[in-house]
Amino acid sequence: MKRGRVDLATTNINHPAGHVLNQYRKRGVPVRFKTKPWSKERIDEALQRGSHWSCFEYLDFLEEEFVDMMQKGQWIILPFEDVQSLPNLRLSPPGVVPQRERRPRWIVDYSFYNINEDTLPLVLDSMQFGHALDRILCEILLSNPNHGPVQLMKVDLSDGFYRLCLNINDIPKLGVTFPSATHNNLVAFPLVLPMGWKNSPPAFCTxxxxxxxxxxxxxxxxxxxxxxxxxxxxxxxxxxxxxxxxxxxxxxxxxxxxxxxxxxxxxxxxxxxxxxxxxxxxxxxxxxxxxxxxxxxxxxxxxxxxxxxxxxxxxxxxxxxxxxxxxxxxxxxxxxxxxxxxxxxxxxxxxxxxxxxxxxxxxIELPQHHQERLGAILSSIPSTQKRIGVKKWHKLLGELRSMALALPGARSMFGMMQEALRSLDKRSRISLRKGVHQSIADFQWMLKDISKRPTRIAELVPLLPSALGFHDASGEGTGSVWFPSHTIGSCMKNKNTLHPLLWRYKWPQDIIDDLVTEDNPQGKITNSDLELAGGLLHLDVIAHCLDVRERTLVSKTDNLATLFWERKGSATNAAVTHQLLRLFGIHQRFHRYVPRHDYIFGPSNPLADDSSRLFHLSNCKLLTHFNSKFKQKYTFKIVHLTRKLISGVISALRNKRFEKELLLDVPPPLTHTGKSGLSAQVSWAKIPYSKPSRTKYRTYKSSSTEYDTDSMQPTRIQYALDQLKITYGALDRRTLNWVNKTQD
Structure with a gap:
């Protein structure tokens, strides 16, 4: 048996990673472990344990597959008696994974005996496909439509990982027990990168x-x-x-x-x-x-x-x-x-x-077979079922997570389903409570919805903000201000959309009484819950006043817990937060906006502070206060919340479920209430703003340069949105940064 010629080209590649590929071409990909070589007893134990049971179901396929791979010089099979003395010998069990409309896939479980865990990471940062779909969608949307529609093409490489050879001295480290009906104790050795080994993807992706x-x-x-x-x-x-x-x-x-x-x-x-x-x-x-x-x-x-x-x-x-x-x-x-x-x-x-x-x-939409498979999995869990195996539950969560990649709002609806993992019993079974079954019903609705209306790419790609908002909540109530721009349309024709929108809402007394304070440590509602509830009402206001479809909305809060819940779409605490985040997901899917969430320093948020605290002022006096204290080019307008969403938010704060159908309310025609003050240019001498984030979900970390010092000085700007000059959630085109982290 002889390994064939190396598949990597012999020419010098004009690229920063060219020297790494040249090493792979000359010496092969190295295999390094952080543990000592196996003992003879451990090797014998792995040999006796043998292959995964799936191999025996596809034995004919495996024999045919290995004949093909041996002819290509990719694998070799030898009797154990001939290789038992090889230095650094280790054995792992193989398995076979069936695939839809394709031949089964042979794979090795290099995690079973901790081979992957013991492998030292090499070229770990070569893989940069975490945002592959995001970048593709972004490029499509940002293209010039006058040049015609974007054309797509795919090119797939044959044999994949098998294009790169292993270092010849390291081959015994990745040995595999091979099943056979006629021969005992056969061992297969990869001459190339095997499927299932930890370093195969990063090495190949180089x-x-x-x-x-x-x-x-x-x-x-x-x-x-x-x-x-x-x-x-x-x-x-x-x-x-x-x-x-x-x-x-x-x-x-x-x-x-x-x-x-x-x-x-x-x-x-x-x-x-x-x-x-x-x-x-x-x-x-x-x-x-x-x-x-x-x-x-x-x-x-x-x-x-x-x-x-x-x-x-x-x-x-x-x-x-x-x-x-x-x-x-x-x-x-x-x-x-x-x-x-x-x-x-x-x-x-x-x-x-x-x-x-x-x-x-x-x-963008899911293929029909994917929708049918997902629907079958959801339907296989009736509302009367009380327990489910952890493997089946992980499979369901995996399917739903993959669907959420291009489904607006879906990532905010996993709270109860993730929480169910905490109920794992000794038999590796998960308790399916009422809230979990309700989450399954929500995803069945969402699956039905995407089958009727494919997701528009503009609902997924964040662009320059069409509106900037600041929201806050107190133990008394919540309120916020929106600053729309000319890039957003009105729900009625011939209406000026540049007036800042002002709203407020006073909490019911039972919500106030249930708030956790020093005097009421046994309360069930935290201030962060109220901030999160205010953030949802904040988004609903603009969704019912302006045409927010496929527009990016930037919402700022001074509560870090609320910010991270809004960004992640999940939380690890009480069910109240899960109920609120569920409403966030349904609301976003129905109204089709692109939400971006950012942080603002508390003392820099007087607009939201006043709207959420000055309940002793009437609407008329509140308008006078805002138009005189926070002068804008266009005067403030007071708008009112929809009763349906108020009911949903209060139900969530009371940890009660609110039927999603009551949220699917088409925005009514735009109406203005209250008086308008004099139009004036804005002066933000006392209201500094934090710098907008360039990345999709940046982790917040305070620093001395976090705030624009210029914004803290008496300056006059044309409009509040002029402070936002970059795209929220921008994904830069691929760079060569991964090469700098590649290890030799």
Whole structure:
């Protein structure tokens, strides 16, 4: 048995990670442990324990699979008697994982005997696919619609991890017991990176991330790229090129005519005005992202062939294509099987990372089979069931978490389900209480909702804020102020949307009496709960006054606990918080805004302080107070809360469930109440503001430079929103920072 030629290209790669790949090509990927070699007794014990039971169900598949891998020089099988004296020998059990509409997958459980735990981390930071889907959606939304819809293409590598060899002296460390019906005590050894080993993904991603970097660099500098030989096989399956119509150009897609959208997405579901904060780049979109071995390319009609050729050439730069000296069993780096199925072709509708993305309708949705499987799992837990196995519960949570990636509001609805894990008994069974079954019913509603209306990408990508708000709560009541901008529409035509919105609400007496204080330590409601309840009422006010669909709303609070609950969508304390966060999720899904939450220093929040405390003032006097003390270019307007959401919030504070159907209230026409003062330009001499966060969910940490010192001086600015100059939740394009953390 002989290992074949190394798949990494022999040329010097002009990339910061080139020296690492050169080491892998010459010496293979090293395997280093922090523990001493195994004793003979431990090796014998692992040999006797053998393989996972799933291997014997797929024994014919395994034998066929290993014949293929041995012909490619990827694995080798030897009798234990011949290898028992090898230095550093360790054995792990294999298993087989069935896959939908594909062959089963062979994998090794390197965690069973702590192989992964004992492995020293190498190139740990090579993987940077945590926000792959976020970046792809962001690029689609920020593209210039006048250049036509974005085209999507996928390129999958064949054999994946098996493209990188292991260091030859370290191969015995990753040995595997091999099941057989005719031979006893067989051991398989990987000659390449095996599936299931801790360092296989980061080591392999060093190569694929390098490919993506090379391709994006070529696209950035518009390096010439000759037609790739594989392009002629993929091009016939590309979507036909059709010139944009005058109507579509006038509408400026993604807000296109209803005939071009999915049948399940009606024209009334789409805002009539494109968010003014969206740019109109002069250049065509050309961007490449990689998720392990799946490359996703984005382009527009005029440059899609150039982008495809550039990516294919970048793959050839790192993984060499077949040549005359290769074995007949070696596959081309690019999966020709998937190429023939259309993976390397351009289309406006593509299955990307498990989601169907439509770049004409600008939507994202779960595939039908995923929806059906999830519905079946939810339906398999009747409301009368009292217990469930922890493995099945983890499976359900995993399915729901994957769905939440592109489902606005879903991440705020896991509170009761996560809390159920605390009820684990000695038999590894979880108690299903009433609140847990109610959460399952909520997800069944959400699953039904997404089957009717795909999620618009603009509901997921945070842009420049269309409104800035400050909210607060006290033991007496709650209140807040919203500063809308010109980028947000009114619920009524021909109405000025720039008037700051002021509201307040006084808590019922039983809520006040149940507040935890020094005099009432046995109370069940904390001040942070009241702040969280005020934050939800705060969002509902603007949702019923202005057209917040697909607009980014920035809400600030001076309560850190509330801030982190709002950002994470979860908490680890009482059920009151879970009930409130549940309402947050339902509210966001229904009203379709993009919420961003940030911190403001308490003394810098007098607007919200006054609105939540000055209940001795009438509405008229409160307006006079705000218009005189906090002068704005446009005068304040008092607006009122909806009774339905007030009822829901108070029910949550009382730890009572509120039916979600009562929250699904279409915003009424905009109405103004109260008097208006004189219009004046704002002066924020006494109201400093914290710097806005650049990242999606930055961890708060106080520092001496946290606040803008200039904002604490007597300065005059045009409008309160002018202080927000950057996008909340902005995801920078991929960088080479991961290379600097790569270990040699």
């Amino acid at each position: 190569a694929t991330e390098t490919i993506a970097d090379l391709a994006n660099r070529s696209l950035q500098f518009e390096s010439p790229s000759a037609a790739h030989p594989l392009s002629k096989h993929a091009a016939p399956m590309d979507d036909p090129i059709s010139p944009p119509t005058a109507t579509a150009t006038a509408l400026q897609p993604p807000f296109v005519s209803a005939t071009t959208l999915n049948s399940s997405l009606s024209q009334t579901d789409i805002p009539t005005v494109r968010d003014p904060s969206l740019p109109f780049p002069m250049t065509l979109l050309q961007y490449i992202k990689v998720f392990v071995d799946d490359f996703i390319a984005l382009a527009q009609t005029g440059n899609r062939n150039y982008v495809r050729d550039t990516l294919l050439h970048a793959i050839d730069t790192v993984f060499r294509p077949n040549d005359f000296y290769d074995s007949e069993y070696r596959r081309e780096p690019v999966s020709l099987k998937k190429l023939r199925k259309g993976d390397c072709s351009w289309s406006t509708i593509k299955l990307v990372l498990g989601w169907i993305i439509n770049t004409v309708a600008i939507t």
